[in-house]
Amino acid sequence: MEAGCGVGAQTVTLSRNSPQALITSVDISEASLGEARRRASAAGVKNVRFKRADIFELPYVPASFDHVFVCFVLEHLKKPLEALNVLAAMIAPGGTITVIEGDHGSAYFHPDSVAAQKAIQCQVELQRRAGGNANIGRSLYPLLCEAGYREVRVSPRMVYVDSSKPELADGFTRRTFTAMIEGVRDSALKASLLPEDIFDQGIEDLKRTALVDGTFCYTFFKALGVKV
């Protein structure tokens, strides 16, 4: 099961990496599922069935999945521990779970910038107010342990960018991370989290880190656990 597939950003990759698996991708949003279905269809994916469902009310028989994959989902949930418990119930004994999350507190860069740090904090604060946790990556280990998984192993996947890797400076620093922070501009200003000029300076300073003498660091966390 891919729990919380969203628009299917990972679904085609999952399908290709596990061509022998029958994959069930669920999401709470019918609109997102529509996009995910289009993407999968365009890629010729045959081994995925899509289903609209709430992660907390899954319409499946307990212990009926061999593996659950959860990517960039727990960070948005008010109750990530309960979600891991519900998913554990879906996994057959000896089955496994993969959880992948980012952690915005792992972002640091050169040149350093207080304005950029504050702009990032706007995103963290807005996600917190929406019930989520943008810094959840560092706590996957205790979360999976507390949810009863065994043999929990967490491996950080650090993205380090300097100008020897221009494709990462553009694709990750600029178009992924900075674009995401820039995306909360209106919400951050509306909530008066930061003066407009500081926020905009922060975005400029983040873009600055993608230039020839800049560096940028961010870490994703991948956790594996076994259902007893």
Place this chain on the structure above:
Amino acid sequence: MEAGCGVGAQTVTLSRNSPQALITSVDISEASLGEARRRASAAGVKNVRFKRADIFELPYVPASFDHVFVCFVLEHLKKPLEALNVLAAMIAPGGTITVIEGDHGSAYFHPDSVAAQKAIQCQVELQRRAGGNANIGRSLYPLLCEAGYREVRVSPRMVYVDSSKPELADGFTRRTFTAMIEGVRDSALKASLLPEDIFDQGIEDLKRTALVDGTFCYTFFKALGVKV
């Protein structure tokens, strides 16, 4: 050349990893060199000669070294760029440099703690006042490039600790990082950087991250460059 060998914490490892090399380990402190000599002697090291010298006034013929190794040194220097320039002059064309530094801004942990962050900032600020830069790891790439090295490659070495690795929780989180921050307690309080109770709470909170449900992250940066 090992530039800034200190008490020889890396010297025996360097010697063993390169038994065919003739290593010159220099340091500005005669007291540190005495300890380094004792350690090397106790380990039966035969291929290292020690020399007291200032990194900015090295008593050697230019271009006479094949490789320079610098570990946890630039972070303490007022002029790290000039040091890299001086060392470049010592390296033969086509020779290489290895630089290893930490970055205290790469430290984050679970449970998160504002007091712990502030205690760490005391160490960063004291090092800054002494002319150093505790966050230098992230800027090794531009520093080496600006000093004229070519083919600069930086690889981060992230230390991730959770209770599945109790030896790291004890050896790194507790006895290395937390002990280092605790080591600036008197200086931080004397400089009124933080109220005593907040500092002590920060240390307690850092120790807390080494318990069964805690996690701790820190990243070292290793840079390689080629002298043209």
